[in-house]
Amino acid sequence: xxxxxxxxxxxxxxxxxxxxxxxxxxxxxxxxxxxxxxxxxxxxxxxxxxxxxxxxxxxxxxxxxxxxxxxxxxxxxxxxxxxxxxxxxxxxxxxxxxxxxxxxxxxxxxxxxxxxxxxxxxxxxxxxxxxxxxxxxxxxxxxxxxxxxxxxxxxxxx
Numbered sequence: 001x002x003x004x005x006x007x008x009x010x011x012x013x014x015x016x017x018x019x020x021x022x023x024x025x026x027x028x029x030x031x032x033x034x035x036x037x038x039x040x041x042x043x044x045x046x047x048x049x050x051x052x053x054x055x056x057x058x059x060x061x062x063x064x065x066x067x068x069x070x071x072x073x074x075x076x077x078x079x080x081x082x083x084x085x086x087x088x089x090x091x092x093x094x095x096x097x098x099x100x101x102x103x104x105x106x107x108x109x110x111x112x113x114x115x116x117x118x119x120x121x122x123x124x125x126x127x128x129x130x131x132x133x134x135x136x137x138x139x140x141x142x143x144x145x146x147x148x149x150x151x152x153x154x155x156x157x158x
Contacts, residue, residue, distance in 0.1 A: 001103075002133040007121040008144040012151045014085040014111040014118045020151050021088055021109065024051065030150040032056075033142035050078040050090070067096040067130070077107070086111055100130030120144065 010017050020026045024043035032038035032055045041052040057064060057071040068074040074095040081089040088109045094101040106125040111118050122140045127133060 001125065001129075002127040002131075002136075003123070003125050004127065004133050004137045004140065005121060005123045006137055006140040006144060007119055008141075008148060009114050009116050009119050010144075010148045010151055011117040014113060017111055017118045017120055017147070017151050018085045018088075020147060021045075026150065027051070027053065030146040031143060033139035033146070045079070045082070047079050047082055050076060052076045067094050067098065067101045080106075094128065096130075098130055101128045103128050120147065 020030060022045045024040040027043075028038040028040050031053070035058050037056045037058075039054045039056070041054065043051040045051075053075060054068070055073045055075075057066060057073075059071070061071065066072040075092050076095070077090045077092045079088070080091055081087060090107045090109075092105045092107055093103075094105075096102070103126060105127055108123045108125075110121045110123075112121070113119075122144070124136060124140070127136055
């Protein structure tokens with residue numbers, strides 16, 4: 001199974017970055033890559049808890065089709081490990097009738113102090129075969145950019 005790893009320095013403390021992961025409204029604002037829009041359906045930030053979220057493609061999207069519906073990727077994430085301000089590990093399952101998106105993908109996010117703020121690293125394991133690693137990397141880079149803008153105050157908080 002495929003793996004990807006992407007990092008970015010975010011100009012904020014690990015506490016401030018971690019906070020953006022522990023709040024449903026924050027996730028809706030920054031987690032959806034590119035010009036997708038996120039909607040959190042439920043949220044329980046604790047080990048054993050998790051959340052269900054939909055990522056919606058813009059109406060103008062013609063190159064990608066949703067995994068769950070025409071313009072929607074819906075997934076459930078279960079928290080496996082939470083170490084405040086250091087690491088979050090989630091098991092992600094996509095809702096899809098396509099067996100190419102089946103299986104449990106592991107997303108590990110680490111927060112490492114850096115002289116300019118915090119180095120945030122996303123490491124994905126067991127990426128379903130229906131997701132090209134290069135597409136996962138591009139989406140993660142976009143998500144990291146949105147996270148940086150959110151935490152650094154460039155995205156208006158809802």
